[in-house]
Amino acid sequence: TRTTSTPSRTSAPDPNITKRTATHLSWHPDGCKKLAVAYSSLEFQQNVKDMSFDSYIWDLENSNKPELVLKPSSPLVSLEYNPKDSHILAGGCYNGQIAYWDTRKGRLPVEVSTVEFSHRDPVYGAIWLQSKTGTECFSASTDGQVLWWDIRKLSEPTETLVLDISRKGLLENALGAISLEFEPTMPTKFMVGTEQGIIITCNRKAKTPPEKIAGTYSGHHGPVYALSRNPFYPKFFLTVGDWTARIWSEESKESSIMWTKYHLSYLTDGCWSTVRPAVFFTTKMDGTLDIWDFLFKQNDPSLSLKICDEPLFSLRLQDNGCVVGCGSKLGTVTLLEISSGLCTLQKNEKTLATAVGARGTAGLSPCSARPRSASPPSAAPLRRRCSSGRPSGRRSWRAGGRRAARGCRGAGGLAPSLTT
Known part of the structure; x- marks a missing residue:
């Protein structure tokens, strides 16, 4: 039985007069309703004089005011709780620096990376690694680099990878990272979603830097804003970009094995359910949250909720699903709070989800027969802008791309819907 009743809602607005985008969310690892939120303006050179740099930790049982104010030296684009120590958070700044906080020590960062050895562009992903010390993390930026850090010594990164898919290690050839994925059960692997629509798979333990670029997947016409492995079957992963969400298998690099139909509104983020292998979530520029269950309904979301009148930009599911x-x-x-039908494992769901994925990788999905003419008409300008070089316009391209996307009309129905 599925219920589609309207979920209960709690809201917390940006306390500042000049509103900033909530660019990243991170749940407290102990399962309570505490949420760390990074706030920044991603509009290039739009950080006006009176715009606050503050980010917040909210206790959403009491959303009248933040529980703690975090005061970075540059606005935070990404922010993550340390899963081993809930007092520690790592943040990626708009100016490319990495900072970390210990909430027992107050609102100022304990340490910040030096500008000289930091990223040159905003840090769109900062993720904690599983390590004995619990002090290691890595970060990715539109400057085309992935950097590894130990927060006990942020003076310089412990390791660097240039995202040059030609494997020459040249920064001028590097693709800009807009999303970052790490699955703790696959500790040597990670994935990067780029501005150019390419997903890069990497192996940190490869012998040489060029060998660390393991492979690529192509299928989006613009930036890959979200990248998420299925927690039940990590060889399957979800990407969100342009007008579609796509499901991929590591075994099929030629094409995604399933994808949603083209939406009229640009998609901005997405993630898998933590408790149901066939369910995932996406957000859109029109302020809508869509919940998909591909075993129940293939052509449309199982539930579509209008959250607000402005674009949604970030999404995070609590571990309890x-x-x-x-x-x-x-x-x-x-x-x-999601209805029980969408966060309770269904009978035979794991078996059925596996079968769907197997059919896709066997080439039985209609995705493999997609005509080349199925690209949305408005994708071409995005593709040209993506490939127009790396110089300082990188950040303005991303902001401009999202601004332009609001007026884009996706070619609904031209691509096969999410089905096998």
Whole structure:
């Protein structure tokens, strides 16, 4: 039995007069309703004089004011709780620096990376690694680099990888990272979603830097804003970009094995359910949260919720799979409790989800027969802009791409829907 009743909601607006985008959400690892939120303006050179640099930790049982204010020296684009120590958070800054906080020590960062050895562009991903010390993390930026850090010594990174898929290690050839994925059960592997629509798979333990670029997947017409491995079957992963969400198998590099139909509104983020292998979530520029269950309904979301009138930009599901947080362009964070039907494992769901994936990798999905003419008409300008070189316009391209996307009309129905 499936219920589609309206979930209960809790909202927390950006306390500042000049609103910033809620760019990243991170749940407290102990399962309570505490949420760390990074706030920044991603509009290039739009950080006006009175715009706050503050980010916040919210206790959404009491959303009248933040529980703690974090005060970085540059606005945070990404922010992550340390899964081993809930007092510690790592943040990636707009100016490329990495900072970390110990909430027992107050609102200022304990340490910040030096500008000289930091990223040159905003840090769109900062993720903790599984290590004995619990002090190691890595970061990715549109400057085309992945950097590894030990927060006990942030003076310089412990390791560097240039995202040059020609494997020459040249920064001028590097693709800009816009999303970052790491699955703890696969500790030597990670994935990067790029501005250019390419997904890069990497192996940190390869012998030489060129060999660390393991492979690529192509299928999006613009930046890959979200990248998420299925927690039940990590060889399957979800990407979100342009007008579609796509499901891929590591075994099929030629094409995604399933994808949603083209939406009229640009997609901005996405993630898998933590409790149901066939369910995933996406957010859109029109302020809508879509919940998909590809075993129940293939052509449309199982549930579509209008969260706000401005674009949604960030999304994070709590580990229990029953509470989802959404962050908007104007800085409002909304929490929704999901109906039990969408966060309770269904009978035979694991077996059926595996079968769907197997059919896709065997070439039985209609995705493999997609005509070349199925690209949306408005994708071409995005592709040209993506390939127009790396110089300082990188950040303005991303902001411009999202601004332009609001007026784009996707070619709904031209691509096969999410089905096998």
